Amino acid sequence: MLPLLTRGIAAGGLGGLLSGLFSLLLAGPVLDRAIRLEEEHGAEHAGAAQAHAHAAEEVFGRGTQHVGLVVTAVVMGLALGVFFGIVHAVLYRVPDPAADWQRAVTLAAAGFVALSLLPGLRYPARPPGVGDGDTVEERQLAWVAAMVIGVLGTALAWHLYRRLADRLQPVRQFAVAGTLVATLAALFLLPGNPDPVEVPAELLWDFRLLSLTGHGLLWAGLAVAFWLFSRAAATATAAATTTAGTPGVTAPAPAETVGH
Known part of the structure; x- marks a missing residue:
């Protein structure tokens, strides 16, 4: 890993x-x-x-x-x-x-x-x-919750797509689309932005x-x-596997001396 x-x-x-x-x-x-x-x-x-004090800060x-x-x-x-x-x-x-x-x-x-x-x-x-500084923490928590729901919904869509591998492609695609639409609907159950x-x-x-x-x-x-x-x-x-698998070149044996 x-x-x-x-x-x-x-x-x-x-x-x-x-x-x-x-x-x-x-x-x-x-x-x-x-x-x-x-x-x-x-x-x-x-x-x-x-405003001047804010600029100074x-x-x-x-x-x-x-x-x-x-x-x-x-x-x-x-x-x-x-x-x-x-x-x-x-x-x-x-x-x-x-x-x-x-x-x-x-x-x-x-x-x-x-x-x-x-x-x-x-x-x-x-x-x-931009926005009220007092609501920063509330907005951050809402965003984290939205990301968690998004991850869970996308993971479920992925799981369904792989689980339906033996089905027709349109069936798998509709299953994914339906899961993502349901995830989006769940996201809109979260509270809205606290300030305009x-x-x-x-x-x-x-x-x-x-x-x-x-x-x-x-x-x-x-x-x-x-x-x-x-x-x-x-x-x-x-490349490393090919190099390791290539046999080394064997040096030629010395020629025998023929006696006269």
């Missing part, structure tokens, strides 16, 4: 870096606009004196926040890489280099659905710093779309990198 875990961590780090750079270049400007609007909204309600500048955005994405990718490597080792016990690509893509797609798409449909992303997001709807949905795209890039980068690492490992193993 250790090689798969190491492979997953490295692939997750690369996927996180890809997602972080995307967020920095495209989502960063949207994030800055949302934060400025939130600060202006706070200044209107709190007064100029409190700001510890990190925009540049530091942007770097933190990339670092956060890389750390998230590393954590997901650990999860990816463990699940890959549990599900695919028998190595099969010919199936490495299909396995990596399938598992990454399942991870995206379970940990990004389904929770994101219930609790769409909001720009950091007071930013323009267009700006908010731009951020949400970019955030979901960033998640997709993370999982896609993880899958591709994991496959490339798996392919390199399989090639190295095959």
Whole structure:
């Protein structure tokens, strides 16, 4: 399992870096606009004196926040890489280099659905710093609950798809779709967001779309990198096996001296 875990961590780090750079270049400007609007909204309600105090309390500048955005994405990718490597080792016990690509893509797609798409449909992303700070813990707990439900629902869909291997493909696909729809319905039984997001709807949905795209890039980068690492490992193993199995070249025996 250790090689798969190491492979997953490295692939997750690369996927996180890809997602972080995307967020920095495209989502960063949207994030800055949302934060400025939130600060202006706070200044209107709190007064100029409190707004000045809030600005004085700001510890990190925009540049530091942007770097933190990339670092956060890389750390998230590393954590997901650990999860990816463990699940890959549990599900695919028998190595099969010919199936490495299909396995990596399938598992990454399942991870995206379970940990990004389904929770994101219930609790769409909001720009950091937007919303009531007193509800942060409540929102985090709700997000964790959504991820747990998403993982359980996706795992059940996966199990049904493999369990119905002797059935027609449409039957298996409808079983998966029905399970995911039921999972989404269960997610909407969770409490809603405790506070409204007071930013323009267009700006908010731009951020949400970019955030979901960033998640997709993370999982896609993880899958591709994991496959490339798996392919390199399989090639190295095959080369080592071929070299070990090649018989050594025997030196020719010395010619006999013919007496005269």
